[in-house]
Amino acid sequence: MKEAPSDASNVSHVLLSRAGFMRRVGAGIYEFLPLGVRVLRKIEAIIRGEMDRTGALEVLMPALLPADYFKETGRWDVYGDVLFRLKDRKGGDYHLGPTHEEIVTDIARREIRSWRDLPKTLYQIQLKFRDEPRPRGGLLRGREFVMKDAYSFDMDEEGAQASYETMRKAYTAIFDRLALKYRMVAADSGAIGGSKSAEFQVLVDSGEDAIVACTSCDYAANVEVATVRAEAEVRATPGAPSVERIHTPGHGAIDDVAALLGVSRAAMLKSLVYAAGDQIVMVVVRGDHDVNEVRVARATGASDVFLAGESDVEKATGAKVGFAGPVGFRGRILVDRAAAAVVNGITGANDTDYHLKNVNFGRDYSGEVLDLRLAVTGDGCPHCDAGRLASYRGIEAGHIFILGTRYSQAMNATFVDEKQQHRTLVMGCYGIGVSRLIATAVEQHHDDGGILWPASIAPYHVHLITIGHDADVLRRASELYQSLGAAGVEVLWDDRDERPGVKFKDADLIGIPYRLTVGAKALAGGHVEFKLRSESNPKMAELLSVDTAASQIAERVRGSQREP
């Protein structure tokens, strides 16, 4: 396609559509065309290989599920609109599987009897369905997608830790073989619950997840759960100037006030009023920091927190939004550690159009001091002494969890231990977004001309281009096609009746790692042209002898396919 689809908002959606890897069938629903299926199957084979290597056993659970299983664990009610629900001809309740914890737990409670059957890890590569409120990004967040999900069953927490560790290593091997730049990061385990979890974040500037990682050690975390090294706290001395009221008419925003007063944002105390369940709390962070709402939720015990509306702010502070502050605030105050360390800070006066300066924690206001902010570039690493954190954006492509007994307890999945006692299975779960990985790879590997597939998942190894219809050109190309194929090299031959420029442009768009061109001119000298897709300078094509080209290329391809 010459044009990108009108709803394509990210580069992978544009390139995968234009190059013919996939097409939209409905909102968040895509079909894979031949090139796309080849990439999908290669990713599946890598994942399957590493799963099998761990001793995990492949199963295939249905996509269409009777409601009974989700009703057993309560998820039928909890899941809400994300669940595609339907009725069969007899009026029975069914849904499409968004994930398969219940079904695999049902397998376990029927098939696992004894401690001798443990540990056991089952996995599948199967379609998943989620009725996302805003499907977007093509394959990045679809409503039907391919996922690899694995589930481990162990006797106890220690066993679960070992299974988790096995999967962590397998995931590392998978992402290494996919040749993607990624970080394994500590993650919030969100609604699924569980005691330990990590995300495999593929590093992409356009990624929707914000993560921080240490530049010295291997600490990395989703910004929602990242901690920072506690810096030495500087408290205002008794001799500090006392609080002063200043007129700041119409200047409510941090940036405006800082500009008006000629101070840095770090000298300001940002005071935000939150609704946390049925409480109203004030959260104070430094002016250059952002509130980590996950932590506010944890501190307040509320399941969800959000900024209070204008009228609630006015009711709580007596001032318009922009002029709130902790001094004299009659309510619960949560103070971020860095904000508590600010000396002679500036903050709202709880009076419209007025701020206060020389505000110091402990002297002028008090509150619970906690880690409440999002980590930022330059923060000290919490795990090593010297390191500083850097910010990245990523796409979550894998997620591993220790689930504990959340599902096994609800569904009574037990085993008999060595002492003939019935005990509840301890579970882990491990997902990879298989179709999402296709888009993720493109987000990370592309240039202005199109995709640059990593060798391990490229749809073909070699893009063969013939120029013109000269009989000798076609004969030689056909020989090369045959001998490369016989050597196990996958060749896509562009034998269309198109101009060379069109063919080269399409080859760049499709992104196969090696390009082999057979034309009358080079052939007259006994040569064919060989070029890497990653080499942007067209003059950097190598001339290979037509007689040895096939074996040379086969050798290169074999080298590129070697497992790391």
Add this chain to the structure above:
Amino acid sequence: MKEAPSDASNVSHVLLSRAGFMRRVGAGIYEFLPLGVRVLRKIEAIIRGEMDRTGALEVLMPALLPADYFKETGRWDVYGDVLFRLKDRKGGDYHLGPTHEEIVTDIARREIRSWRDLPKTLYQIQLKFRDEPRPRGGLLRGREFVMKDAYSFDMDEEGAQASYETMRKAYTAIFDRLALKYRMVAADSGAIGGSKSAEFQVLVDSGEDAIVACTSCDYAANVEVATVRAEAEVRATPGAPSVERIHTPGHGAIDDVAALLGVSRAAMLKSLVYAAGDQIVMVVVRGDHDVNEVRVARATGASDVFLAGESDVEKATGAKVGFAGPVGFRGRILVDRAAAAVVNGITGANDTDYHLKNVNFGRDYSGEVLDLRLAVTGDGCPHCDAGRLASYRGIEAGHIFILGTRYSQAMNATFVDEKQQHRTLVMGCYGIGVSRLIATAVEQHHDDGGILWPASIAPYHVHLITIGHDADVLRRASELYQSLGAAGVEVLWDDRDERPGVKFKDADLIGIPYRLTVGAKALAGGHVEFKLRSESNPKMAELLSVDTAASQIAERVRGSQREP
């Protein structure tokens, strides 16, 4: 499992459940356990290999489909309750794909522009969903199942014939490699429509389809469409005895009358009253033949025909059911060719408790003479002079069609031909029930002890059994396991703490082709025991030298895996 599931009514359902290949999740919904997945993947690989060899391109269309596509062809309304329908969170109409003609035709109308793009065949291996009124037979007729569906696109009917022929050959190769006894049979193309179609029927006594096949030539057909060689017609001579009325009180059934009068059923004329749309017709077949209702429908132009109810029969004939006959019947009469040839036949008198004898077609009654009966064993083959038909039962495992322009016309899928004219694509479609094949293979290959997998689709090649826990036994078994694995032989090692009898019984149940037993007794003489699953005599185990066993077995396995 020791016991078969309570709802298992056929042998494949019992054996696949007991041996742990699959489990029921809901009515007509099954999950595949590790052994089952291995068989599924092997079947898929064989199908994929043969599809790719024809140049067909693999795609993957969604399972969840917006209703728009089926609405375009009218199938949204026609499909009825078999379609699983659902709504998304915005109230949009969706359904699960029971088959993908519309979606693939949509691909074609977007991607195929010119005659240069043709011919093109696309295939996928994907889940299908049909809300069957009576799901049954385990994997034989489920509501969610795995199917390979392929669709060909050609310029004209001649091209479509060529694509069909290519697929016919590929299907033959697939079924040969699956090592199933099957017949390719002429089929009624049913509701999908189209000009040419054939079924691949796997021959199984319990099969739900009745087919006939010639014992001399390759003619084979679903009994619904089978024709028979027209036998020489013997007409009653003018001097034949005239019609005589006989009292047959309470004897309405063919068998009863034949017994009462001491004649064969072939001497009787079975006269059945059918409702064909809004017509009432009488169909006359020989007493030992059955009516082919598909042909009655075709002769009358009705979309559906069924036996008239008692009151309609009485109204039409003036007699109770069992006493109808063509003599004096005042309505349309369809006479099967064989019935018309009956000399001095016996039939109902259209008078309760009375029959007529010496009835001859042409003299005593008339009607339209047609082929109206189901073929039976012994009928003459319609395709060769000498052959006779034999009856079989089969399970439909594949179906190939020429679809024509049914979908491409409705969806405006056209191409530009050499003369720059827009023309409608001519389509074919080609299905294989992938998960059904698993059950079909078991229906054909089993004995009292369990399954006997064909080598090409067995979950493993070798079932390794260790007897006891002797250190030397375990060491030797482990060496064999390793060296067989290194030679590409797939080994399932039963290292459970069970008695030998239990292990042998389970091995028979699972049905892996080769069994290798390592026990202290044979090992003392330097031997291990090797036995074919198909060999029922336990004494027929071979003793192999423990040192050469791995290489000997690897050679045997390679031989069994060779493509036919």
